[in-house]
Amino acid sequence: MVSSRAEAGVALRPTRAEVNLEAIAHNLDVVRALVSEDRPTPPKVYAVVKADAYGHGVIPVARSLEAAGVDGLCVALVEEGIELRDAGVALPILVMSGLYGHGLGAALDARLTPVIHDASQLEALRDARSHASVRVHLKVDTGMGRLGITPAALPAFLDALGAMRHVVVEGLMTHFANADCDDPGFTTTQLSRFEAARGMCERAGIHPELVHAAASAAAFRMPETRLDMVRVGIGLYGVAPFPHAAPGLLPAMRLRTEVIALRELPPNSPVGYGGAWRTGRASVIATLPVGYADGFFRRLSSDAEVLIQGRRCRVVGNVSMDMTSVDVTEIARSLGVAVGDEAVLLGSQRGAGGFDVIRAEEIARRIGTIPYEVLTAISRRVPRSYRERSPGR
Secondary structure (H helix, E strand, C coil): CCCCCCCCCCCCCCCEEEEEHHHHHHHHHHHHHHHCCCCCCCCEEEEECHHHHHCCCHHHHHHHHHHCCCCEEEECCHHHHHHHHHCCCCCCEEECCCCCCCHHHHHHHCCCEEEECCHHHHHHHHCCCCCCCEEEEEEECCCCCCCCECCCCHHHHHHHHHCCCCEEEEEEECCCCCCCCCCCHHHHHHHHHHHHHHHHHHHCCCCCCEEECCCHHHHHHCHHHCCCEEEECHHHHCCCCCCCCCCCCCCCEEEEEECCEEEEECCCCEECHHHCEECCCCEEEEEECCCHHHCCCHHHCCCCEEEECCEEEEEECCCCCCCEEEECHHHHHHCCCCCCCEEEEEEEEEECCEEEEECHHHHHHHHCCCHHHHHHCCCCCCCEEEECCCCCC
16 A cells, blocks of 8 residues: 655645755756866766655656756665656666565566675576566675675675676765765775775676765766766765755755644643753743654754744743644744744744855754764655746756
8 A cells, every 4th residue: 555645736735845856957967067077978866766866856847857858767675666667657666675585576567777795696697587687786785784695795795697608787886984074084994995896896797887885975076987887876865965065955845834823822831742942031931733643853842943924933841743833933023923924943934034045964963863864854844846847946
């Protein structure tokens, strides 16, 4: 059973995630220009759309990227790839996290390209002789310690692959562990190990068309890692893939809702479950119809801000499952605030009080996580609405 998402056009609650497909297309252009620098033959750009396109909605995002001319897509699961095929997406689709159970047959039937990373998958490859040509990418573990053939086990694995005439090793890949860190030392070590693995393949008579290692962080920071192809995920959604800003990227998601109630409370009044926060003065408290069930983390209780009228207003009390309280005392006095006013939890807002932006990176810092989790946590009950790409892009 596929879980459904509330549709923006029929949702009654004013909470929704607005996804700017124009921004995603712009970010693709930024990536293309960057990785093409000083390259007579630019590397291919595959967009990573796993986890529902990092929470942005995989089908609209994939269709937009396809129209923008992206070279291919990367997913984590065979099921994600099948969903894209069922939606009519025709691009090459690489299944990066391997195969489970009878996943190889399902992947091949859907014209997906599986990543092979373990000797246990050889038997399934042998059994796939009914397919005239089985195209795979081979993953080498150069230091991530997660998936991939180790360099020591690679020669025997290549011998076994070489005996399977129906198997074509289209790609050779690895995954960097520390590319988002300031010290490039371990990434350089991994790249050296990967080049050695590439040499083993060549000597075994295996000549992959696509050799790739760089995800967003390495693609932006280390030109030597771009090789034949880059796999770009978080950067496409406008988030810097490392602690320092990546120039030119535009955030693609805006999480907004509206004020549904206002309370004037005297000093020392408790707000929310457990009375964890009390007013220090006569205060105006706004209630927003969004909570941790929507992906607005409970860890943000009394430790976050939202934008109303272009001004920052502090979250107060415990974030509950469906509602969040915000202290709007200052803007109530200076600008006025009313039921129905827009509140932005992620993204930008321009209002009577000015202009400001709350980025995924800021929320991540507040709760001790990474922007990836912030974006992918926005739940399916939050409708997504889409700003389409301009004609001619």
